[in-house]
Amino acid sequence: MMNMTMQMMEMHAAEMPMRNMDLAMMQECIEACSACEQACTVCASCVTGEDSAIHMETCMNTADMCNTMMRMMLRSAGMHMESMTAMLQATMTQCNACAEECMKHADMHEDCRMCAEACRQCAMACQKMMDAMTTSMPMG
Amino acid sequence: MMNMTMQMMEMHAAEMPMRNMDLAMMQECIEACSACEQACTVCASCVTGEDSAIHMETCMNTADMCNTMMRMMLRSAGMHMESMTAMLQATMTQCNACAEECMKHADMHEDCRMCAEACRQCAMACQKMMDAMTTSMPMG
Amino acid sequence: MMNMTMQMMEMHAAEMPMRNMDLAMMQECIEACSACEQACTVCASCVTGEDSAIHMETCMNTADMCNTMMRMMLRSAGMHMESMTAMLQATMTQCNACAEECMKHADMHEDCRMCAEACRQCAMACQKMMDAMTTSMPMG
Amino acid sequence: MMNMTMQMMEMHAAEMPMRNMDLAMMQECIEACSACEQACTVCASCVTGEDSAIHMETCMNTADMCNTMMRMMLRSAGMHMESMTAMLQATMTQCNACAEECMKHADMHEDCRMCAEACRQCAMACQKMMDAMTTSMPMG
Numbered sequence: 417m418m419n420m421t422m423q424m425m426e427m428h429a430a431e432m433p434m435r436n437m438d439l440a441m442m443q444e445c446i447e448a449c450s451a452c453e454q455a456c457t458v459c460a461s462c463v464t465g466e467d468s469a470i471h472m473e474t475c476m477n478t479a480d481m482c483n484t485m486m487r488m489m490l491r492s493a494g495m496h497m498e499s500m501t502a503m504l505q506a507t508m509t510q511c512n513a514c515a516e517e518c519m520k521h522a523d524m525h526e527d528c529r530m531c532a533e534a535c536r537q538c539a540m541a542c543q544k545m546m547d548a549m550t551t552s553m554p555m556g
Numbered sequence: 557m558m559n560m561t562m563q564m565m566e567m568h569a570a571e572m573p574m575r576n577m578d579l580a581m582m583q584e585c586i587e588a589c590s591a592c593e594q595a596c597t598v599c600a601s602c603v604t605g606e607d608s609a610i611h612m613e614t615c616m617n618t619a620d621m622c623n624t625m626m627r628m629m630l631r632s633a634g635m636h637m638e639s640m641t642a643m644l645q646a647t648m649t650q651c652n653a654c655a656e657e658c659m660k661h662a663d664m665h666e667d668c669r670m671c672a673e674a675c676r677q678c679a680m681a682c683q684k685m686m687d688a689m690t691t692s693m694p695m696g
Numbered sequence: 697m698m699n700m701t702m703q704m705m706e707m708h709a710a711e712m713p714m715r716n717m718d719l720a721m722m723q724e725c726i727e728a729c730s731a732c733e734q735a736c737t738v739c740a741s742c743v744t745g746e747d748s749a750i751h752m753e754t755c756m757n758t759a760d761m762c763n764t765m766m767r768m769m770l771r772s773a774g775m776h777m778e779s780m781t782a783m784l785q786a787t788m789t790q791c792n793a794c795a796e797e798c799m800k801h802a803d804m805h806e807d808c809r810m811c812a813e814a815c816r817q818c819a820m821a822c823q824k825m826m827d828a829m830t831t832s833m834p835m836g
Numbered sequence: 837m838m839n840m841t842m843q844m845m846e847m848h849a850a851e852m853p854m855r856n857m858d859l860a861m862m863q864e865c866i867e868a869c870s871a872c873e874q875a876c877t878v879c880a881s882c883v884t885g886e887d888s889a890i891h892m893e894t895c896m897n898t899a900d901m902c903n904t905m906m907r908m909m910l911r912s913a914g915m916h917m918e919s920m921t922a923m924l925q926a927t928m929t930q931c932n933a934c935a936e937e938c939m940k941h942a943d944m945h946e947d948c949r950m951c952a953e954a955c956r957q958c959a960m961a962c963q964k965m966m967d968a969m970t971t972s973m974p975m976g
Binding site for chain 2: 420421423424425427428446450451454455457458459460461462479483486487490491492493494526527530531533534
């Protein structure tokens with residue numbers, strides 16, 4: 417079901433550079449980015465001791481990238497296909513790296529395991545968006 | 557029902573400066589901030605012409621404040637009561653101002669009307685949090 | 697001397713709700729917010745061990761608030777006096793709290809001492825802006 | 837000359853995944869991102885009328901990406917080479933697209949011309965960082 421944000425976006429569908437954008441898939445990716453930003457913001461402080469700097473900075477990089485990625489999807493008129501694809505690639509790479517980092521601490525920290533799960537969901541949603549965009553982009 | 561973010565936060569409940577924080581109320585406020593950030597990001601570009609600068613900048617200020625407000629609630633160990641209360645006050649004031657600005661364009665733009673609704677919801681959620689915090693704060 | 701950002705803002709001066717805004721003072725506050733955001737982002741991971749969660753989350757809250765505060769000053773047409781004043785108050789309170797937190801670790805961490813200094817500079821710049829705005833606001 | 841942020845970062849140099857990172861080049865890129873975020877935030881509302889949505893959303897995407905890019909450079913312990921390179925690529929692509937969009941309005945808006953210049957500087961600084969990172973990365 418469409419949430420309010422997507423109902424708003426549907427009103428702008430005609431302006432989108434990509435007319436055939438699958439809004440249900442985009443809603444899924446927006447929600448995955450939002451959930452991942454939140455999980456990483458909570459998780460950033462959960463590891464203390466030796467590895468806390470690596471863990472914290474990895475989580476906060478993921479949170480910031482997910483927020484930026486989400487906002488880029490919400491701005492349908494300003495969507496620039498090439499940088500959108502590059503940003504989806506960057507976010508996906510970061511989410512996978514963050515999932516790996518968080519899993520190192522999952523035995524001790526249940527919240528780290530949950531954060532890793534949110535990262536993986538987000539990476540998958542970005543991959544799906546990227547695949548859809550590559551397929552629908554006009555040939556050169 | 558608790559979403560994943562709040563399940564993660566519950567694990568940190570013991571560290572919170574305010575032990576009696578109502579997590580259900582906080583989840584509601586976090587979700588209202590997130591919905592408002594998204595609505596305002598979409599709405600920012602919906603007015604064109606004469607008033608577009610005022611409308612756009614008001615919406616983007618609201619989006620940025622809501623994101624910061626949300627993150628401050630997610631960081632339970634770093635919660636500083638006085639600046640938290642001041643930030644809730646600032647966000648509530650901005651959300652009400654943004655709702656008023658967006659309602660000026662609601663006749664022409666259905667998305668502006670929806671954004672105003674998200675702003676009002678967020679202002680109310682911030683007010684509830686602020687009331688709860690003021691009540692539970694230790695007396696001097 | 698005016699930097700490029702302020703030269704751009706000067707072109708918008710006529711649209712500002714407060715015509716008599718002192719742009720030199722505003723540039724100083726924008727730069728203090730930017731420097732504080734950067735210092736806090738670096739400092740967030742510098743304390744490890746027992747107090748790392750409090751320290752990290754305090755620094756990241758300050759970084760996020762300073763970024764939002766900076767953007768609100770850059771958006772001259774959308775400036776809403778009441779929420780601007782409330783946000784200056786919130787940022788100032790947070791910067792002072794962060795300076796205090798960072799000074800606890802200044803003996804061990806020279807970067808924490810430098811971050812505390814950036815926080816104090818930012819708190820002072822916000823205070824100056826707030827005083828100027830309160831003075832120049834039209835009486836009821 | 838090193839600014840305060842870079843003096844703080846130098847204290848963390850030993851933790852960096854890339855020991856030979858050129859801090860002067862990184863400072864230049866951090867400052868270019870910060871200047872570009874500020875310019876784009878001011879510029880976002882300068883075009884009114886027909887193309888205002890495309891222009892505004894392009895500028896705000898650039899501002900958000902530049903802020904995230906800057907923060908990723910400031911977090912030396914959490915630097916993940918692959919996603920850092922992907923993010924530099926994404927930011928560079930977006931900055932070039934934004935410069936092109938802003939140049940369309942440069943005849944009418946001097947601030948649009950200045951913003952385009954800030955975008956080009958940022959794209960170049962990201963390119964330099966990316967080249968340096970690719971060269972210094974260990975071979976497979």
